[in-house]
Amino acid sequence: MAMKMTNTNKRFTIKAFDQTGDRPLELSRPGNMKSHPWSYMELPFDPEYELYNNRMTPASLNNITPDEQYWAVRTDVILRNTGEFPVEISGEDAFKFANYIFTRDINKIKPGRCSYQFACYHDGGMITDGVMLHFFDKLWMAQADGDLFNWYLAHAKDFDVKISDPNVWVSQIQGPKSLDLLEAVIDGDLQKPFNYFDFCTVLIDGEEVIISRTGFSNELGWEIYLQPENDFKKIGDRIWEAGKKFNLKLTGSPVFRARRIEAGLLSAGRDFNNFTTPFDVGLNRFVNMQKGNFVGKQALQRALQRKTINHRVMGLRVKDGIASLGSKIMHNKQCIGEVTSSSWSPYQECGVAIVRLNNNFTDTDSQVEVYNYKNDKLNAHICDLPMYDKNAEIVRGIDRKVPKTSNPWFK
Numbered sequence: 001m002a003m004k005m006t007n008t009n010k011r012f013t014i015k016a017f018d019q020t021g022d023r024p025l026e027l028s029r030p031g032n033m034k035s036h037p038w039s040y041m042e043l044p045f046d047p048e049y050e051l052y053n054n055r056m057t058p059a060s061l062n063n064i065t066p067d068e069q070y071w072a073v074r075t076d077v078i079l080r081n082t083g084e085f086p087v088e089i090s091g092e093d094a095f096k097f098a099n100y101i102f103t104r105d106i107n108k109i110k111p112g113r114c115s116y117q118f119a120c121y122h123d124g125g126m127i128t129d130g131v132m133l134h135f136f137d138k139l140w141m142a143q144a145d146g147d148l149f150n151w152y153l154a155h156a157k158d159f160d161v162k163i164s165d166p167n168v169w170v171s172q173i174q175g176p177k178s179l180d181l182l183e184a185v186i187d188g189d190l191q192k193p194f195n196y197f198d199f200c201t202v203l204i205d206g207e208e209v210i211i212s213r214t215g216f217s218n219e220l221g222w223e224i225y226l227q228p229e230n231d232f233k234k235i236g237d238r239i240w241e242a243g244k245k246f247n248l249k250l251t252g253s254p255v256f257r258a259r260r261i262e263a264g265l266l267s268a269g270r271d272f273n274n275f276t277t278p279f280d281v282g283l284n285r286f287v288n289m290q291k292g293n294f295v296g297k298q299a300l301q302r303a304l305q306r307k308t309i310n311h312r313v314m315g316l317r318v319k320d321g322i323a324s325l326g327s328k329i330m331h332n333k334q335c336i337g338e339v340t341s342s343s344w345s346p347y348q349e350c351g352v353a354i355v356r357l358n359n360n361f362t363d364t365d366s367q368v369e370v371y372n373y374k375n376d377k378l379n380a381h382i383c384d385l386p387m388y389d390k391n392a393e394i395v396r397g398i399d400r401k402v403p404k405t406s407n408p409w410f411k
Helices: 066-075 094-101 149-155 178-185 232-246 254-263 297-306
Strands: 048-052 055-060 077-081 085-090 113-120 126-134 138-143 162-164 169-174 199-204 207-212 221-226 248-251 311-318 328-331 334-345 350-358 367-371 377-383
Touching (some): 066 334, 077 232, 077 254, 085 149, 178 221, 199 232, 207 232, 232 248, 254 334, 311 367
Antiparallel strands (some): 311 377, 328 367, 334 350
């Protein structure tokens, strides 16, 4: 007899509590729930946490609503402490090894630059993705949620390579005023140019830190990489104090949800997974089939030869509500796909989603139906991604116009 689920409308989070008494409770496996060194900033706001790479990242703060977070990253500047997990790849064969693990040609990326990377299983299914920092003698792969560390170890035996956890923590500073804040907090002048996907070393209150012109908002922004030798509080307090002038807001994971959906930025484990190839989700341009062998290459070659591309990724605008994750997409009473990411856009004043459509459905400018978490039917419209800023001019600092009001899509 099948077990009836009773928690489908429940939300589960991790909370922080003060230790009390003479026998404090301790986690049996504290390594599975690591806290960010800047979590002290969040604790006054009754945070709720979620796990990401076994690192806690704030899902909710009581000082700011999801809509306020959205507008903060669109109009001012935000700080978000992430669960990104940088892994260091070093040794004589570091670059050769990375070329075997990842689908792009690592040797084409210059030192001082970042690159978007993902790895595949042997059958072409995707493991996870992230941003790789290319140093002269090593690589850092700041990965999204997923287990790449053990995947590296399993494939490293034929390479002179060292896989290690440098214990680096990542925070994102994003929004139109983010570079103004950066100029205000560093000692001296910022290197010029500091282009999209560059990284460099700067001093903040005498502390040497690495920063990169990257992020997950598709807004102007940068990320900071905190290393064990850093004085975390000294750096954090300096940024927080300087940020008051720019209306800096501390945020959680909702800050990027709608914005990255509008931009078509895919989330590992949601918009792609081990059952989807890069071709299924429109990431063809990040697969270099001309370079040497890499894990999954043969399977991807077969997929191209057989034209076995099962899905296509599109956007969705939802009228008067938010589609539930996993909702079926119905067209003429036929299921044509599912919702993989979903949120509310305060700017467009409608629900927004990333969807995976069956490849045999070709009418990609269609009215469809989806369902919310109460199983109510909602009208929706399939659309292209990104939903606006087609040439990515906002994130590259070319378009510096700040939206002053919403722009409803359903008039």
